[in-house]
Each structure stands twice: as structure tokens, then as C-alpha cells.
Amino acid sequence: MKQLVELNGVSKVYNGNRSAALDSVSIGISAGQVTAVMGPSGSGKSTLLNIIGGLDRPTKGSVVVDGADLGRLGEAALARFRRTRVGIIFQFFNLLNNLTALDNVLIPAQLAGVKTGDARRRADDLLERLDIMDQRNQYPARMSGGQRQRVAIARALINNPALLLADEPTGALDTRSGDQVLAILGDLNRSGQTIVLVTHDERLASTHAHRFVRLIDGAVVDNPDEAIRPMVHAQ
Numbered sequence: 001m002k003q004l005v006e007l008n009g010v011s012k013v014y015n016g017n018r019s020a021a022l023d024s025v026s027i028g029i030s031a032g033q034v035t036a037v038m039g040p041s042g043s044g045k046s047t048l049l050n051i052i053g054g055l056d057r058p059t060k061g062s063v064v065v066d067g068a069d070l071g072r073l074g075e076a077a078l079a080r081f082r083r084t085r086v087g088i089i090f091q092f093f094n095l096l097n098n099l100t101a102l103d104n105v106l107i108p109a110q111l112a113g114v115k116t117g118d119a120r121r122r123a124d125d126l127l128e129r130l131d132i133m134d135q136r137n138q139y140p141a142r143m144s145g146g147q148r149q150r151v152a153i154a155r156a157l158i159n160n161p162a163l164l165l166a167d168e169p170t171g172a173l174d175t176r177s178g179d180q181v182l183a184i185l186g187d188l189n190r191s192g193q194t195i196v197l198v199t200h201d202e203r204l205a206s207t208h209a210h211r212f213v214r215l216i217d218g219a220v221v222d223n224p225d226e227a228i229r230p231m232v233h234a235q
Contacts, residue, residue: 004065004162005066009060009062012059026220038205046198046219049056081162091172095155101135101136104140110161122158126157132154149170157188
């Protein structure tokens with residue numbers, strides 16, 4: 001199976017810190033797979049996600065995503081990579097409150113230079129697919145947490161990214177909304193989307209991921225290649 005993500009000997013040390021946020025991490029993520037990255041707070045989960053997404057650079061080691069060696073990309077090329085090759089879903093949505101749901105979804109397409117008509121059609125398709133078309137002209141402050149997370153998912157998907165990164169996507173939601181979001185991610189995966197899901201929830205990972213990577217103090221301590229189970233709708 002094609003490796004969409006390859007990390008070799010990746011370490012990250014932030015200025016002023018003696019210990020590494022990531023310590024010699026080497027993992028591969030296959031195309032079409034849901035990989036759950038688990039571990040306690042401070043274990044390096046979000047740092048790993050940021051490095052895979054090109055939001056941060058490793059102190060050492062190599063990162064290849066969808067054929068692009070991120071270490072060889074300058075800042076402009078790395079920004080283009082982030083806009084077109086990866087979509088990111090944040091725990092607290094990161095929507096702009098002064099823009100409507102539709103305008104929030106359109107931002108990455110506008111930054112990537114997609115024609116306005118094409119971007120609007122794609123945004124409407126996503127909002128319809130995620131069952132929030134009736135919220136397209138609503139502002140985030142007037143939406144529920146589950147609706148805002150659906151808008152964030154649509155925004156992450158607007159440029160048809162090869163890789164979808166989700167950082168605790170249900171952490172700010174109630175159980176019902178969280179299960180609905182996980183069901184959406186399952187549907188996306190069944191349509192071929194590769195997903196890396198950061199979570200501290202063992203139940204969520206074992207139920208919804210094909211495989212998992214466990215981090216403790218920045219190091220991989222458990223990285224089985226075998227499938228756990230296919231990702232399914234949350235009940």
C-alpha cells in the first residue's frame with residue numbers, strides 16, 4: 001500500500017527546553033488509512049501533527065507527505081503545500097466570527113487562487129454533504145459546537161487535500177455531537193480520505209481507527225501495523 005506520509009528520525013526541540021517534544025520518531029502512514037495518534041497531554045501529539053502538516057519544522061529528520069519532502073521546501077512552497085495538500089481540523093474550530101459559515105469555508109480556496117465560481121460550488125457541495133447547508137449564511141457565534149465543527153471540516157476539505165489532519169476534533173463537543181463528527185470522518189474515509197486523528201481517548205481510537213501510534217514523552221512506544229478494525233459510524 002502506498003505510503004502517503006513518511007517520517008524518518010524526526011525530532012523537535014523548542015528553544016529553552018532541555019527535553020525533546022519529539023524524539024527520533026519514524027512512522028509511515030498508508031494512503032486511505034485512519035491513523036490515531038494517542039498519548040497523554042504533553043506527549044508530543046500536536047507537535048507531530050503540526051510537523052506532518054507543515055505548520056512546524058523538525059529540528060532534525062525528514063518528513064515526506066504526498067511525495068513532497070517538506071525539508072526541501074522554502075517558506076512560499078511550504079505555504080502552497082499547506083493550502084493544497086493537507087486539511088486541518090482543530091479542536092476549537094478556529095473559525096473567523098466576523099465571517100459567515102460559507103465565507104469561512106471559502107478562505108483556503110481563495111488563498112490557493114481557485115476561481116470564485118468553482119470554489120463556491122465546491123463549498124456548497126460540502127455544506128450539503130455535511131448537512132449544514134441551511135447554516136451557510138450564519139455566523140459561527142450563532143451556531144452550535146457540532147455545526148461549527150462541520151464548518152471546520154468543510155473548510156479543511158475545500159481544496160481536496162490528500163491528507164486530513166484532525167487535532168482532538170471532538171474534544172470541545174458533547175457526546176452526541178462528537179459521535180456525529182466521528183461518523184462524518186468515517187464516511188470521508190470510506191470515500192478514500194486519509195486521516196490522521198490526534199486523540200487521548202482510547203475508546204475513540206480503538207473504535208474508529210485502522211491503526212494507532214502511541215507517544216510518551218515525544219517517543220513512539222507502540223506502533224503496530226496491524227488493523228484494529230475498520231472505521232465505522234458512531235452509535
